[in-house]
Amino acid sequence: MDIAKLTIGEIRSGLKAKRFSAKELAGQALQFAEAENPKTNAYLRLCPERAMQAAEKVDAAIAEGKGAGLLAGVPVAVKDVILTEGLVSTCGSKLLERYVPPYNATAVERLEAAGGLVLGKTNCDEFAMGSSNENSAYGPVRNPVDLERVPGGSSGGPAAVVAQGTAVVSLGSDTGGSIRQPASFCGVVGVTPTYGRVSRYGLVAFASSLDHIGPFGRNVEDAALLLQVTAGRDPMDSTSAFAPVPDYLAEMEKPVKGMKIGLPKEYFAGLARETGDLVMAAVDQLKKLGCEVVEVSLPHTDYAISCYYIICTAEASSNLARYDGVRYTTRSEKGETLIDMYRATRGEGFGAECKRRIMLGTYVLSAGYYDAYYLKAQRVRNLIARDFSQAFEKVDALITPVSPFPAFKLGEKMADPMEMYLSDIYTITGDLAGIPCMSVPCGVTGTGLPVGMQILANHFAEPTMFRLARAYERAVQ
Amino acid sequence: MSATRTAVDYEAVIGLEVHVQLATKTKIFCGCPTSFGAPPNTNVCPVCLGLPGALPVLNKPAVEMAVQAALALGCQVRPSSIFARKNYFYPDLPKGYQISQYDKPVAEHGVVEIEVNGVTKRIGVTRVHMEDDAGKSIHEGFKDSPLNTYVDLNRCGTPLIEIVSEPDMRTSDEAYAYLTELKQILEFCGVSTCDMEKGHLRCDANVSVRPRGQEKFGTKAEVKNLNSFRFLKMALDYEIERQIGVIEEGGKVVQETRLYNPNTGETASMRSKEHAHDYRYFPEPDLLPLKISDKWLSEIKAAMPELPAARRTRFIEQYGLRDYDAQVLTSTRELSDYFERAAKASADPKLAANWVMGDLMGELKADGKEITDSPIPAENLGELVTLIAKGELSGKLAKAIFPKMLATGDAASAIMEREGLKQISDTGALGAILDEVIAANPKQVEQYKSGKTTVMGFFVGQVMKASKGQANPALVNQMLKDKLG
Numbered sequence A: 001m002d003i004a005k006l007t008i009g010e011i012r013s014g015l016k017a018k019r020f021s022a023k024e025l026a027g028q029a030l031q032f033a034e035a036e037n038p039k040t041n042a043y044l045r046l047c048p049e050r051a052m053q054a055a056e057k058v059d060a061a062i063a064e065g066k067g068a069g070l071l072a073g074v075p076v077a078v079k080d081v082i083l084t085e086g087l088v089s090t091c092g093s094k095l096l097e098r099y100v101p102p103y104n105a106t107a108v109e110r111l112e113a114a115g116g117l118v119l120g121k122t123n124c125d126e127f128a129m130g131s132s133n134e135n136s137a138y139g140p141v142r143n144p145v146d147l148e149r150v151p152g153g154s155s156g157g158p159a160a161v162v163a164q165g166t167a168v169v170s171l172g173s174d175t176g177g178s179i180r181q182p183a184s185f186c187g188v189v190g191v192t193p194t195y196g197r198v199s200r201y202g203l204v205a206f207a208s209s210l211d212h213i214g215p216f217g218r219n220v221e222d223a224a225l226l227l228q229v230t231a232g233r234d235p236m237d238s239t240s241a242f243a244p245v246p247d248y249l250a251e252m253e254k255p256v257k258g259m260k261i262g263l264p265k266e267y268f269a270g271l272a273r274e275t276g277d278l279v280m281a282a283v284d285q286l287k288k289l290g291c292e293v294v295e296v297s298l299p300h301t302d303y304a305i306s307c308y309y310i311i312c313t314a315e316a317s318s319n320l321a322r323y324d325g326v327r328y329t330t331r332s333e334k335g336e337t338l339i340d341m342y343r344a345t346r347g348e349g350f351g352a353e354c355k356r357r358i359m360l361g362t363y364v365l366s367a368g369y370y371d372a373y374y375l376k377a378q379r380v381r382n383l384i385a386r387d388f389s390q391a392f393e394k395v396d397a398l399i400t401p402v403s404p405f406p407a408f409k410l411g412e413k414m415a416d417p418m419e420m421y422l423s424d425i426y427t428i429t430g431d432l433a434g435i436p437c438m439s440v441p442c443g444v445t446g447t448g449l450p451v452g453m454q455i456l457a458n459h460f461a462e463p464t465m466f467r468l469a470r471a472y473e474r475a476v477q
Numbered sequence B: 001m002s003a004t005r006t007a008v009d010y011e012a013v014i015g016l017e018v019h020v021q022l023a024t025k026t027k028i029f030c031g032c033p034t035s036f037g038a039p040p041n042t043n044v045c046p047v048c049l050g051l052p053g054a055l056p057v058l059n060k061p062a063v064e065m066a067v068q069a070a071l072a073l074g075c076q077v078r079p080s081s082i083f084a085r086k087n088y089f090y091p092d093l094p095k096g097y098q099i100s101q102y103d104k105p106v107a108e109h110g111v112v113e114i115e116v117n118g119v120t121k122r123i124g125v126t127r128v129h130m131e132d133d134a135g136k137s138i139h140e141g142f143k144d145s146p147l148n149t150y151v152d153l154n155r156c157g158t159p160l161i162e163i164v165s166e167p168d169m170r171t172s173d174e175a176y177a178y179l180t181e182l183k184q185i186l187e188f189c190g191v192s193t194c195d196m197e198k199g200h201l202r203c204d205a206n207v208s209v210r211p212r213g214q215e216k217f218g219t220k221a222e223v224k225n226l227n228s229f230r231f232l233k234m235a236l237d238y239e240i241e242r243q244i245g246v247i248e249e250g251g252k253v254v255q256e257t258r259l260y261n262p263n264t265g266e267t268a269s270m271r272s273k274e275h276a277h278d279y280r281y282f283p284e285p286d287l288l289p290l291k292i293s294d295k296w297l298s299e300i301k302a303a304m305p306e307l308p309a310a311r312r313t314r315f316i317e318q319y320g321l322r323d324y325d326a327q328v329l330t331s332t333r334e335l336s337d338y339f340e341r342a343a344k345a346s347a348d349p350k351l352a353a354n355w356v357m358g359d360l361m362g363e364l365k366a367d368g369k370e371i372t373d374s375p376i377p378a379e380n381l382g383e384l385v386t387l388i389a390k391g392e393l394s395g396k397l398a399k400a401i402f403p404k405m406l407a408t409g410d411a412a413s414a415i416m417e418r419e420g421l422k423q424i425s426d427t428g429a430l431g432a433i434l435d436e437v438i439a440a441n442p443k444q445v446e447q448y449k450s451g452k453t454t455v456m457g458f459f460v461g462q463v464m465k466a467s468k469g470q471a472n473p474a475l476v477n478q479m480l481k482d483k484l485g
Helices: A008-016 A022-040 A048-063 A106-113 A156-164 A180-186 A220-230 A248-252 A273-288 A301-322 A338-349 A352-365 A371-394 A417-424 A428-433 A462-476 B003-009 B060-072 B172-189 B229-248 B294-302 B308-319 B323-329 B333-345 B349-366 B378-389 B395-408 B412-419 B427-440 B442-449 B453-466 B473-484
Strands: A043-046 A075-079 A117-122 A169-174 A189-192 A212-217 A260-264 A292-296 A397-401 A437-444 A450-457 B010-021 B083-087 B097-101 B107-116 B119-132 B136-138 B150-152 B159-165 B201-211 B221-224 B256-261 B266-272
Touching (some): A008 A220, A022 A043, A022 A048, A022 A075, A022 A117, A022 A156, A043 A156, A048 A117, A106 A169, A117 A156, A156 A180, A156 A212, A169 A189, A169 A220, A180 A189, A180 A437, A189 A220, A212 A220, A220 A248, A220 A462, A248 A462, A273 A397, A273 A437, A273 A450, A273 A462, A292 A371, A301 A371, A301 A417, A301 A428, A301 B083, A352 A371, A397 A462, B010 B229, B060 B119, B060 B172, B060 B294, B119 B172, B172 B229, B201 B229, B221 B229, B221 B266, B229 B256, B308 B323, B308 B349, B323 B349, B333 B378, B349 B378, B349 B395, B378 B412, B395 B412, B427 B453, B427 B473, B442 B453, B442 B473, B453 B473
Parallel strands (some): A075 A117, A075 A169, A260 A292, A260 A397, B221 B256
Antiparallel strands (some): A043 A117, A169 A212, A189 A437, A397 A450, A437 A450, B010 B159, B083 B097, B097 B119, B107 B119, B119 B159, B136 B150, B201 B221
16 A cells, blocks of 8 residues: 555545554554655644544444444544644644643544544644745745645645645645645645535634635545535534535536536636646636536626735734733743733734734724725625626636646745735635635646646535536546 | 802713623523632633634523513614624633624613602613623732732623613713613513622713703713612712813813722723723624524513513502502512512402511511512412401411511411411300400499590400400400490
């Protein structure tokens, strides 16, 4: 068995045929991760005990002839903004370097209940703010495809471990493209489900109305399986949806012939030539499979970045207020008064990007500015969502590039936040509209850098999205 | 400038913001108990501790209680209201924001009727909104309290409603009456115990003064820490006089927050307008809009108890009570419930009212007890009244039995049975006693016969004494008249 290329299907059949036990698999996976991780810094910490205990349970269940769960024996990595009971969860921040959560995120609870083996917690941009994973307090992650380049962000770690083979699947989070952009940079599948599809309980909030938990996999099926297990109503999250979870694996095998795909013209201007060519080639492939392709327009796309950076920073400024040094946050030794202690703790603890966003968000919510910024941004958000719902009256899905350019070099964009923000120009609209979207690898550039195409579908139309992704994947395999 | 002159020349404008703790079993956004007095930081979970990743889920009974309160205050309930974050830093606020309601509160446009010096006045209720409470910072009571502040988060997430009045009050008496009425209504609804000592009812006041006749409001100060009815009145009186003083001396009242100090009876500046918090309200993204359908609203309405004003009117009509008695007996829901049970068990509701207000309340008050602590069940008090009304028990005997009822909780009939205290209404037995008394007092018989009828009282007393108080006094009177006739 090639541990770096295992699929969930292979694990299932291997366990069934007793070619290996879950414990053997976990041992090998941990060993491999430990050996390979220094190259990328994708894992912040491994949790061998937890993984081995979970593996023993899976083996026991199999021995007793019980169902061991959809993810039985599958090594999973979890982004550090998703909480794991009893296991340090830093969110990539110095402020939480010693924070041990007393509870599991619902998504973690569910994936472990399904037999998944949590191998460890992965690196990410601090509190999921960034597009290159260079904003982590624990050092950047390197792209396993090209170690001089970034893996994308903020879920750089979860994307890198799957690309590197140090996990079979991983859980990331996406607020403005934090799953799809790193998936495209690392050449793996990354899914941002419909807002409300996966519970946010235990996902450390960056921007609550935009935050999603979603899976990474080396193929569509593996990513869909992890979504299958984690999706569904959670009474602990008021914004989680009641809609039943379809059988994604069965749905994705349905034919795509006759499906209508829209290409939003606003998403094909100003992108790198090679990126555009690769995405169009993928669209041609789908055409060959019988899809009809039409041009559509999403006229409010131009306002998306401004709108996004007002809403997400506003919510972030409030969500990050609790890291004040009073309780679990690492407290600064400086400061005589309460106010001084707050300032010193937050001043020393937060990285530059978090500070930038807290200040922006505080400003846009301030008395006298609220209407001009926050309220207006909410109206623009509604217009962007309306663009999509109008488009989905005409087409089943939309296809766009994920990012205007492939993985860039470490340090290349750190000096210019605006330039960095443009990496997410095609992904933030999906989060603003709350619709499902994913990145599917669609080839590499001349220098071998992966490019992803983005598929977007209507609310809760993950089956439609997966059908197209799976059909394309099968066609090019 | 004399105080009497200024008081006449100026008029105060007062509005109250009242925070009320709802009587739910669990907190507003999690399942932790709201019980009082648990060891510090034990009634907590990731949600009310504001731990990273935790999310609020709205407690349905809290909504229903808030809506009941709003309906009782005559408010219109919004079909859709929005929770909002109120952002500020404080050690006992673990999320860094309070979840409250801002521009779309659960209810608006209510009214509370008050009566001061016989004049009825309507005080507008601007809004009722829901929010979660913060924890408690404890600055005293620990060995190292001079150095450290301790934080107890048990109270964190306790459901509150804030009731904001219109600036419709003009005197501290009106404010006092408004708060009294508010407390009574909320207690009647059962939505809060309104225990001020436990902080279940907290009050801030917005106060300004203006020359009488002027329409424009003066600059207001917000006065905080009014944690008893007495403090509310004293603080308002102080603040009104202070503001008049400032103006009279040619100064200007500044907009600020002031803290009332019960030890000095004064208010002192806490923070100026320049240092006022900018709470940066925005809609809480973790909660959906609160939708209250017509169906749900009518269910809540149907479950509402009778309110004090309605009950007062009913007591007057149904039981023939006097205005004042009805007022007293509806001062709390418990008292009015007790009275009503006693009245229903008695043959004479008005007499029952007298016994409840007089003997029973008097004894309870002397022991520092409330009606809910009454050792006498309402039904037993009702029976006592029935026995009196039917003439089976003399007033005197009733007074003698009552302390025994208080001590034992037993029914009057049981005590009478046990102690052989049954009233003697048997004319044969009474006749024998009468004959003895008449024979033993020839001098008084002479006096009676010569027209001094006042000695009748003497004979009745002697008969009662001879019968150990058990003789039926009405019958004794009648029989004496016949015999002496």
